[in-house]
Amino acid sequence: MADPEAGVQLSDEADRVPLGVLITGSPAAADLGGGQCTRRVSALLVRLGAGTSLVVLPAWREAIAVAVPTEHLLASTGLGMAELPNARLTVLINPEALHDRDLGLRDWCAGGPPSP
Numbered sequence: 001m002a003d004p005e006a007g008v009q010l011s012d013e014a015d016r017v018p019l020g021v022l023i024t025g026s027p028a029a030a031d032l033g034g035g036q037c038t039r040r041v042s043a044l045l046v047r048l049g050a051g052t053s054l055v056v057l058p059a060w061r062e063a064i065a066v067a068v069p070t071e072h073l074l075a076s077t078g079l080g081m082a083e084l085p086n087a088r089l090t091v092l093i094n095p096e097a098l099h100d101r102d103l104g105l106r107d108w109c110a111g112g113p114p115s116p
Contacts, residue, residue, distance in 0.1 A: 037096060038104070043089040048081070057103075060093060066100045076108035087111070 041059040053073055054065040074080070079087055087110040097103045 037094065038092045039095045040090050040092050040107075040109075041095070043091045043108075045085060045087070045089060048085055053084075055089070055091075057091070057093060060095060060097070060103070064100065066103065066105070068105065073108060077110040079110050083110075 039059070041057050043055040043057055045053060045055055046065055047054040049070055051070060052067050053070045055068055056062060056065050070081075073084060073089075077084070077087065077089065090109045091105050092107040094102060094104045
């Protein structure tokens, strides 16, 4: 595929590679459909930090890590720092979110299956 402005030839493979960037529409577009739906999903802890931890929500975007305050994870789950890396975490999210700031992460739980 050619980009006429840049004069650069891009491979057709570039069209098929998923990117880790989400581009949202206007704020009004996010308000369509009324209320938000929620879904309990698995959360995979990929980095445990003193202030901020990173989790991946495969049911939402499997290639995007979402920042979560570590203190919030500890308080919500009742786990200690040593227990958190091995915990099976789930969280309620808005599965229609286009950006991580719209996920509405809440009700973190350790153990228990996500909803189907």
